[in-house]
Amino acid sequence: xxxxxxxxxxxxxxxxxxxxxxxxxxxxxxxxxxxxxxxxxxxxxxxxxxxxxxxxxxxxxxxxxxxxxxxxxxxxxxxxxxxxxxxxxxxxxxxxxxxxxxxxxxxxxxxxxxxxxxxxxxxxxxxxxxxxxxxxxxxxxxxxxxxxxxxxxxxxxxxxxxxxxxxxxxxxxxxxxxxxxxxxxxxxxxxxxxxxxxxxxxxxxxxxxxxxxxxxxxxxxxxxxxxxxxxxxxxxxxxxxxxxxxxxxxxxxxxxxxxxxxxxxxxxxxxxxxxxxxxxxxxxxxxxxxxxxxxxxxxxxxxxxxxxxxxxxxxxxxxxxxxxxxxxxxxxxxxxxxxxxxxxxxxxxxxxxxxxxxxxxxxxxxxxxxxxxxxxxxxxxxxxxxxxxxxxxxxxxxxxxxxxxxxxxxxxxxxxxxxxxxxxxxxxxxxxxxx
Amino acid sequence: xxxxxxxxxxxxxxxxxxxxxxxxxxxxxxxxxxxxxxxxxxxxxxxxxxxxxxxxxxxxxxxxxxxxxxxxxxxxxxxxxxxxxxxxxxxxxxxxxxxxxxxxxxxxxxxxxxxxxxxxxxxxxxxxxxxxxxxxxxxxxxxxxxxxxxxxxxxxxxxxxxxxxxxxxxxxxxxxxxxxxxxxxxxxxxxxxxxxxxxxxxxxxxxxxxxxxxxxxxxxxxxxxxxxxxxxxxxxxxxxxxxxxxxxxxxxxxxxxxxxxxxxxxxxxxxxxxxxxxxxxxxxxxxxxxxxxxxxxxxxxxxxxxxxxxxxxxxxxxxxxxxxxxxxxxxxxxxxxxxxxxxxxxxxxxxxxxxxxxxxxxxxxxxxxxxxxxxxxxxxxxxxxxxxxxxxxxxxxxxxxxxxxxxxxxxxxxxxxxxxxxxxxxxxxxxxxxxxxxxxxxxxxxxxxxx
Numbered sequence: 001x002x003x004x005x006x007x008x009x010x011x012x013x014x015x016x017x018x019x020x021x022x023x024x025x026x027x028x029x030x031x032x033x034x035x036x037x038x039x040x041x042x043x044x045x046x047x048x049x050x051x052x053x054x055x056x057x058x059x060x061x062x063x064x065x066x067x068x069x070x071x072x073x074x075x076x077x078x079x080x081x082x083x084x085x086x087x088x089x090x091x092x093x094x095x096x097x098x099x100x101x102x103x104x105x106x107x108x109x110x111x112x113x114x115x116x117x118x119x120x121x122x123x124x125x126x127x128x129x130x131x132x133x134x135x136x137x138x139x140x141x142x143x144x145x146x147x148x149x150x151x152x153x154x155x156x157x158x159x160x161x162x163x164x165x166x167x168x169x170x171x172x173x174x175x176x177x178x179x180x181x182x183x184x185x186x187x188x189x190x191x192x193x194x195x196x197x198x199x200x201x202x203x204x205x206x207x208x209x210x211x212x213x214x215x216x217x218x219x220x221x222x223x224x225x226x227x228x229x230x231x232x233x234x235x236x237x238x239x240x241x242x243x244x245x246x247x248x249x250x251x252x253x254x255x256x257x258x259x260x261x262x263x264x265x266x267x268x269x270x271x272x273x274x275x276x277x278x279x280x281x282x283x284x285x286x287x288x289x290x291x292x293x294x295x296x297x298x299x300x301x302x303x304x305x306x307x308x309x310x311x312x313x314x315x316x317x318x319x320x321x322x323x324x325x326x327x328x329x330x331x332x333x334x335x336x337x338x339x340x341x342x343x344x345x346x347x348x349x350x351x352x353x354x355x356x357x358x359x360x361x362x363x364x365x366x367x368x369x370x371x372x373x374x375x376x377x378x379x380x381x382x383x384x385x386x387x388x389x390x391x392x393x394x395x396x397x398x399x400x401x402x403x404x405x406x407x408x409x410x411x412x413x414x415x416x417x418x419x420x421x422x423x424x425x426x427x428x429x430x431x432x433x434x435x
Numbered sequence: 436x437x438x439x440x441x442x443x444x445x446x447x448x449x450x451x452x453x454x455x456x457x458x459x460x461x462x463x464x465x466x467x468x469x470x471x472x473x474x475x476x477x478x479x480x481x482x483x484x485x486x487x488x489x490x491x492x493x494x495x496x497x498x499x500x501x502x503x504x505x506x507x508x509x510x511x512x513x514x515x516x517x518x519x520x521x522x523x524x525x526x527x528x529x530x531x532x533x534x535x536x537x538x539x540x541x542x543x544x545x546x547x548x549x550x551x552x553x554x555x556x557x558x559x560x561x562x563x564x565x566x567x568x569x570x571x572x573x574x575x576x577x578x579x580x581x582x583x584x585x586x587x588x589x590x591x592x593x594x595x596x597x598x599x600x601x602x603x604x605x606x607x608x609x610x611x612x613x614x615x616x617x618x619x620x621x622x623x624x625x626x627x628x629x630x631x632x633x634x635x636x637x638x639x640x641x642x643x644x645x646x647x648x649x650x651x652x653x654x655x656x657x658x659x660x661x662x663x664x665x666x667x668x669x670x671x672x673x674x675x676x677x678x679x680x681x682x683x684x685x686x687x688x689x690x691x692x693x694x695x696x697x698x699x700x701x702x703x704x705x706x707x708x709x710x711x712x713x714x715x716x717x718x719x720x721x722x723x724x725x726x727x728x729x730x731x732x733x734x735x736x737x738x739x740x741x742x743x744x745x746x747x748x749x750x751x752x753x754x755x756x757x758x759x760x761x762x763x764x765x766x767x768x769x770x771x772x773x774x775x776x777x778x779x780x781x782x783x784x785x786x787x788x789x790x791x792x793x794x795x796x797x798x799x800x801x802x803x804x805x806x807x808x809x810x811x812x813x814x815x816x817x818x819x820x821x822x823x824x825x826x827x828x829x830x831x832x833x834x835x836x837x838x839x840x841x842x843x844x845x846x847x848x849x850x851x852x853x854x855x856x857x858x859x860x861x862x863x864x865x866x867x868x869x870x871x872x873x874x875x876x877x878x879x880x881x882x883x884x885x886x
Binding site: 014015018019020022023024026027046047049050051053054056057058060061099100133134135136137138139140142 | 646
């Protein structure tokens with residue numbers, strides 16, 4: 001049993017997220033936003049086929065008009081929802097989870113994940129089970145949407161006149177097809193070599209952007225003599241960079257690199273989560289801006305970006321949000337910024353990334369049965385007096401070193417992440433106590 | 436109580452009011468039950484022209500895909516066409532999203548097996564058991580089929596019909612035809628179908644995909660008054676009115692008179708049997724003696740089955756019958772398919788007119804004029820069955836295959852408990868002067884028995 005219902009996604013394996021459950025989620029969401037116009041998209045996972053059909057049926061049966069963009073990364077519909085006044089959206093994507101997983105991500109009329117409070121309201125409604133079911137003449141309609149897709153990529157167009165045409169390799173983790181890559185290469189005026197691009201039920205790969213999963217990409221970058229590479233997860237909400245020599249840059253550096261590029265032109269505080277490397281704090285310090293930390297997950301980070309009215313946010317898992325553009329973690333805005341940055345002064349990716357020390361970060365997981373997770377967290381938490389309580393765990397800071405122990409939002413397990421020289425030993429000790 | 440009564444899960448499929456008793460939640464479970472029965476392969480999915488068809492069809496897709504069965508989307512299609520498509524393309528089954536002749540607020544599902552036939556009663560009961568047990572097929576691997584599309588499923592059906600009629604002689608007649616699909620699937624197919632037969636086609640009530648049907652959807656004379664009026668103005672040779680999923684038909688003669696389902700079937704059989712001249716036909720126990728008159732004329736034996744299309748078809752298959760039908764309009768011709776079919780009926784009636792060189796009213800005038808009375812008396816299910824057993828004692832000679840059918844020289848009556856309502860249905864037919872009193876007496880007798 002791996003179903004997990006949260007504002008980060010209603011998540012389960014392909015045999016758990018049944019059509020029946022999807023229908024009820026769709027009824028509840030349509031009832032929650034009181035009908036209206038809902039945008040939807042999916043990644044290329046096989047289970048998306050039955051999930052999207054059930055989703056459409058449920059939404060329309062509760063009175064919503066459905067604008068289906070088909071296979072498309074989440075950040076694009078997040079941008080469309082915000083800019084064209086839709087009432088909400090649903091993305092069917094497993095994001096960074098392995099291919100047997102999938103999830104429904106619910107988006108509000110701003111194109112951001114449901115906030116904590118919106119999530120409370122929504123799940124209350126879902127559990128209450130009293131959904132709007134419309135009569136034959138009040139049902140929603142279906143539209144195969146294409147409109148606004150070009151507008152999104154127009155927004156990515158650069159004003160600068162490119163000198164030499166840059167060439168990059170993009171690994172799409174089989175999440176979406178090459179149409180998107182074509183759009184992207186046209187609007188940024190770059191050459192893109194797609195790999196793991198398109199729907200493939202046989203050629204599946206682990207879509208977490210990390211060093212291990214970037215090995216093949218790194219090889220292709222070297223062999224093709226490209227200016228760099230990008231590894232995206234299956235809905236393009238996370239990204240990792242490979243430099244022009246084929247060296248994989250940690251996903252923890254995605255946010256610091258992004259912040260550094262933006263801050264050269266405009267001032268903005270930075271929002272990240274408690275489980276992200278402090279490298280970004282150094283960037284903030286250099287430019288004289290503050291770094292705020294919040295709970296882990298896109299909903300929390302974007303919520304805080306909006307509350308404190310800042311521009312930059314992101315997480316150590318390889319995600320960035322740029323609020324003047326949209327309220328979603330968006331890898332394409334990252335690619336745009338890096339392309340423009342490289343062009344401006346004829347730079348290479350390594351010339352940016354080498355400004356940063358590789359993060360000394362440790363990530364561990366401990367699998368536990370669901371009923372033992374919170375007890376165990378409390379037990380470990382009692383060992384520390386100086387902790388910051390999070391919604392799903394706690395955070396301890398000691399100078400530059402820190403430790404974040406929390407329940408996973410997706411799988412029944414505890415995640416332990418820390419940074420600093422002595423943290424490795426500390427994590428080993430905690431792991432022993434938990435097991 | 437209203438809600439409970441408006442969901443009908445029966446052997447002929449499922450019907451309910453959209454948003455009340457038919458909604459994605461129960462549609463997906465019915466689909467998964469059907470998928471569990473079918474187990475694997477490909478299943479064709481069609482809908483009639485109701486606005487509520489699209490979300491229901493998507494729900495059906497989801498249930499099939501989750502079960503590893505490939506849905507073949509045949510879009511808006513007449514019910515008989517889907518059965519033919521399933522059979523000819525060797526699919527594993529079919530699902531039609533339709534509430535047949537029920538009004539627009541209704542919708543439902545009809546299931547067909549790999550032979551393109553409605554599920555036999557015991558299979559349908561099996562389906563209902565699986566539905567109640569919720570023990571559905573579950574995916575074993577993370578591989579799911581995609582929806583296939585077939586935009587041309589009707590053409591297979593059409594070609595089969597054209598083979599049983601004399602196309603050239605119909606074309607020579609250049610019939611002027613009025614068609615009233617009642618806002619149903621016919622609106623998408625009638626014109627092309629009839630124009631191929633050389634007809635000059637005019638259509639009424641042919642708006643495609645409207646919220647509401649332009650008339651009550653059952654093609655009975657009382658629902659066709661506007662169509663009759665329209666016909667009188669137009670100098671037509673014949674008129675055809677269909678139900679929303681295109682299996683039932685009612686003819687209007689050149690004067691615009693809607694002749695009803697019994698005579699529609701009789702007119703079609705008149706021409707078809709005149710070519711066949713041997714074998715058996717099957718009609719149900721409530722069907723007019725006009726059919727027997729027509730059959731006798733061409734040396735054909737009539738066998739009577741219990742009421743319901745699946746029963747008629749079951750008898751036909753068992754007996755190797757050449758044709759069949761029920762009094763609610765639409766002929767079943769095995770050479771096309773074992774399914775009641777308004778398109779076959781239209782073509783055969785035109786064929787009859789062409790071959791005998793007669794106007795439709797002339798053909799109907801040759802048939803004996805009986806008066807048929809249909810009535811019902813409220814009874815609980817158990818009460819109705821009790822009455823039937825009492826009547827059986829009173830009429831020991833009666834046919835008791837489905838309720839009670841009594842045949843006398845000048846009249847007959849058929850009494851049976853309804854499958855859908857808590858009533859006892861009475862159908863009787865005889866001479867204009869006598870039959871009214873016979874039914875009145877029968878009603879008094881039954882009411883006395885009930886006390």
